[in-house]
Amino acid sequence: MPRDRIEWLMRENHAGLTLIEVIVAMLLFATGALALAATSASVARQMRSNDLRAQASFIARDRAEKAIASGCLSLGSGTQSRGDLVETWTVRDAVAPAVEQDIQRASPSGMHSDHFESAVQCR
Numbered sequence: 614m615p616r617d618r619i620e621w622l623m624r625e626n627h628a629g630l631t632l633i634e635v636i637v638a639m640l641l642f643a644t645g646a647l648a649l650a651a652t653s654a655s656v657a658r659q660m661r662s663n664d665l666r667a668q669a670s671f672i673a674r675d676r677a678e679k680a681i682a683s684g685c686l687s688l689g690s691g692t693q694s695r696g697d698l699v700e701t702w703t704v705r706d707a708v709a710p711a712v713e714q715d716i717q718r719a720s721p722s723g724m725h726s727d728h729f730e731s732a733v734q735c736r
Contacts, residue, residue: 658721665697669716669727672700677731680704680712704733 630638672695690703702714714729 662720665718665720666727668696669698669718670729672698672716673714673727673729673731676700676702676714677712677729677733680710680731680733 692699692701694700697718699717700714701717702712704710704712710733712731712733714731715726716729717724717726719725
């Protein structure tokens with residue numbers, strides 16, 4: 614190639630990307646993709662935890678409604694497993710009964726217990 618042709622090519626602005634620019638772009642894209650994956654995993658764990666907490670609340674409400682519907686004479690304590698949840702309830706104070714409930718569930722940090730207390734009106 615003639616020398617003046619080489620000099621002309623070196624002076625000419627060529628459209629395109631250098632290898633360094635491509636590597637930096639790929640690195641930025643990979644960092645963003647990893648951050649998105651980590652965030653979605655965290656959101657999935659939080660959604661599962663919230664789902665179990667809502668189930669615990671529904672179970673507690675169900676137990677309180679059963680206690681109210683059955684009247685004071687048939688109230689009793691007990692334990693019941695429902696899937697991933699373990700419900701334990703205790704009836705206290707025979708004059709003005711109340712149902713105390715502990716519902717245990719597994720969480721990413723270990724076992725977690727939700728405590729509920731409901732007053733029962735005797736008919």
